[in-house]
Structures are given as C-alpha cells and as structure tokens.
Amino acid sequence: MQYFDVEAKIWKPLASLAPATELTSCHSASSVSSKLFVAGNVTSAGYCVYCYDMTTNAWQTHEDPHSCGVINNLCTLGDYLYAICSDVNLVPQRYNLAKCQWQCYAKVDITSDFSNNCVSNSGATALRSKVYVLYGTKYKQTTLSRGSSWHVKNAVLHCFDPERNVWEEKTSTCQLHFGSSLVVVNNKIYVVGGSVDVYVINEVPCGNPAPVEVYDEENNKWSVVDQKHIPPNNLGAVEIEGRVYFIINKFPVDSGIRIPPGEVYPVHLGDWKNLGNVSRNAVLCYMSVIRENLKTE
Numbered sequence: 001m002q003y004f005d006v007e008a009k010i011w012k013p014l015a016s017l018a019p020a021t022e023l024t025s026c027h028s029a030s031s032v033s034s035k036l037f038v039a040g041n042v043t044s045a046g047y048c049v050y051c052y053d054m055t056t057n058a059w060q061t062h063e064d065p066h067s068c069g070v071i072n073n074l075c076t077l078g079d080y081l082y083a084i085c086s087d088v089n090l091v092p093q094r095y096n097l098a099k100c101q102w103q104c105y106a107k108v109d110i111t112s113d114f115s116n117n118c119v120s121n122s123g124a125t126a127l128r129s130k131v132y133v134l135y136g137t138k139y140k141q142t143t144l145s146r147g148s149s150w151h152v153k154n155a156v157l158h159c160f161d162p163e164r165n166v167w168e169e170k171t172s173t174c175q176l177h178f179g180s181s182l183v184v185v186n187n188k189i190y191v192v193g194g195s196v197d198v199y200v201i202n203e204v205p206c207g208n209p210a211p212v213e214v215y216d217e218e219n220n221k222w223s224v225v226d227q228k229h230i231p232p233n234n235l236g237a238v239e240i241e242g243r244v245y246f247i248i249n250k251f252p253v254d255s256g257i258r259i260p261p262g263e264v265y266p267v268h269l270g271d272w273k274n275l276g277n278v279s280r281n282a283v284l285c286y287m288s289v290i291r292e293n294l295k296t297e
Contacts, residue, residue, distance in 0.1 A: 002278070003289070006256070010274045014289070018057050023050060029285040030074035030081065032097060036287055037081060039071035047071070049083070049095070054289065073124035075131055077162065082131055084124040086203070088112050108133065108158050108167045116140050118200045122155050123182030123250075127189060131160040132170075134191055136178045138198055152176050152197055157189075157215060157222075173213050173222045179205030183252040185240050189215040190225070192238045193247035212238050229259050231266040235276050246275055251284035 001014045026040035036052040042061075047069060051060045073084035080103075081095040088110045093102050112119040117139035124133045136155040142148045155177040157170040173191060180194030190212060197207035212225040229244075230237050236247030237255075244257035244267055253275065257267055278284075 002282075004253075004275060009271055011278060016057070016289075017052065017054075018059065023048075025281060026283045027070050028072055028074045029283045030076055031285055031287040032076050032081065034288075036285070037074055037095075038283065039074055039083065040283075049074075072121040073133075075124045075126055077126040077129065077131055080162070082124070082126075082160075084121060084131075084133055086121055088119050088135070105162075106160070106165045106167060108135075108160075109169065110135060110137075110158075118198065118203065120178045120198050120203055120205075122177045122180040122194060123191060125182040125184050125189060127184050127187065129162070131162070132182060132189060133158050133160070134173070134177065134180065134182055136176065136180075136198065138178075138200060150200065152178075155180070155191070170215075171220045171222065174224050175211050175213070177210045177213075179250060180210055181247060181250045181252055183240070183245065185243065189217070190240055191215075191222075192240070192245065192252060193236050193250060209236075212240065214240075229263060229266050231269065233269050235269060235272060237269055244269075246272065248275060248278065249280065249282055249284055253284070 075082040122134040154172040176196040178198035195205035
C-alpha cells in the first residue's frame with residue numbers, strides 16, 4: 001500500500017496500514033468514513049470485497065456478492081456501496097453499510113453476448129441520489145459481401161434510481177469511449193480518459209485517446225470539452241472547468257492546479273511526472289488518514 005505525497009511529489013509506502021495478504025489482484029477501491037473497500041481476487045475464494053477498518057487496523061472479507069464477477073467500480077450513494085460489475089448479464093448487488101448486508105438490485109437493460117457483442121464499463125459515479133454508469137459497445141456484423149467484422153458504437157449513459165429500483169437509458173456520447181472514467185465536477189458529469197476502441201478478447205482499451213465530454217442533465221445531451229491548456233503528457237492530464245485532473249489507472253486525481261481565466265499558455269506538468277510511477281495493476285482512491293500514520297520504512 002502506498003500514498004502519494006503531494007508536497008514531495010513522490011509515492012511513499014504506507015507502513016502503518018496492514019497489508020491484505022490474501023488479495024492477489026485488485027480491480028477497484030472506495031473509502032467510506034474510516035473504512036476502505038477493495039474489490040479483487042483471492043486465490044481460495046475467487047472474486048471478493050475486502051474491507052479495511054482504520055480504527056482497528058484490520059481487514060475483513062465480504063464474500064457474499066460474487067455472482068458479481070469482476071467489479072470495475074465501487075460507488076457509494078447514501079447508505080449503500082454499489083458494486084458495478086463488468087458482466088451486465090449478472091444480477092448486480094449493493095452493500096448496506098449500516099446493516100452490513102449485501103442486496104440485489106435491478107439489472108441494467110443491456111444484453112452482452114461474447115460471440116456477437118462486447119459491452120464495456122466506461123465509468124460509474126453518483127449524482128443527486130442516483131447512480132450513473134456509462135457503457136461502450138463493440139458488436140459483430142455479418143454481411144454477404146464482407147463477412148463478419150467488428151464495429152464500435154458511442155457509449156450510452158444509464159441512470160439507476162434507488163427509490164424505484166429501475167434503470168433509465170439516457171443518451172449516447174458524441175464520440176467513442178472504452179475504459180474511461182466518470183467524474184463529477186460542480187454537479188456535472190464528465191467522461192475522461194480511456195480510448196476509442198477495445199480488444200474484444202480481454203476488454204483492454206486500444207486506439208487513440210478518447211475526448212473529454214460533459215453531460216448536460218437538463219437537455220440530456222453530451223458535448224466535447226476543448227483541451228486548450230494541456231500539453232502532450234503521459235499522465236492522462238485533462239482540463240475540466242479550469243482544473244487539471246490526472247487520470248491514473250482510470251482514477252481521476254485532482255492535481256490542485258487551477259487555470260486562470262483568460263490564460264493562453266499551456267500549464268506546466270513536469271513536477272507531477274512521478275504520479276504515473278505506479279503499477280498498472282494498482283487501484284487508486286482517496287482516503288483520509290491520520291498524519292502521524294504516514295510513516296515510511
């Protein structure tokens with residue numbers, strides 16, 4: 001376990017946190033109050049959610065959900081932690097934080113057939129008491145003249161209403177998105193990072209970087225956000241409402257850099273080059289810790 005020191009601009013080991021030794025790989029993470037939830041693989045149990053309690057410095061296993069498959073996103077809304085899985089054919093589940101129980105909820109109305117179409121999760125977030133998930137699709141089409149070939153479709157935003165336990169399909173993005181992330185800034189949803197294509201076999205994004213888009217909730221419409229101040233970089237840097245975010249392993253990191261109104265020059269990103277020096281298999285999240293616990297070994 002490591003943390004990023006924003007003053008020194010380097011990663012440091014978080015020695016005070018006990019390691020989750022049984023986890024062999026991690027897919028997503030989310031912190032809720034004094035607890036850290038991590039979804040990953042355990043050799044003996046398959047897919048699993050681990051919970052770290054900072055008050056006891058101990059890990060606990062939450063094994064119940066794993067009809068869920070690979071959990072791409074852990075999203076908190078109210079008293080529930082939503083496990084957004086990669087397989088839309090499976091019944092999704094959410095974790096009641098107060099009762100410490102897993103509960104099924106409605107499936108999104110998408111069908112994925114490995115032989116004919118590949119549905120890829122391109123981010124999840126919560127806004128105004130609802131959960132939003134973006135799905136990109138690559139599908140196989142067969143014609144007499146060209147045989148079978150794969151095609152991609154623009155990603156579609158889906159909204160889950162917990163009060164009614166129903167999903168509502170919103171609208172498609174302007175361009176293609178695979179392996180992207182959803183982030184809320186000033187009560188607006190943005191899709192950032194990712195690519196414009198995906199390998200069907202392993203669902204790894206490929207091709208050119210996807211653009212940044214913002215969702216207009218009132219008019220149910222996406223629009224592309226110009227990136228006027230971001231120079232070429234390896235940190236997935238994006239500009240959102242005068243702020244600079246780095247997309248590290250699909251996680252948006254607010255750099256704290258603010259672009260003044262009317263600025264015509266690109267921002268300097270060189271000081272943050274170490275931020276990307278982390279395993280590609282690592283998952284990131286924000287977590288409150290006691291400063292005294294930031295000890296290194």
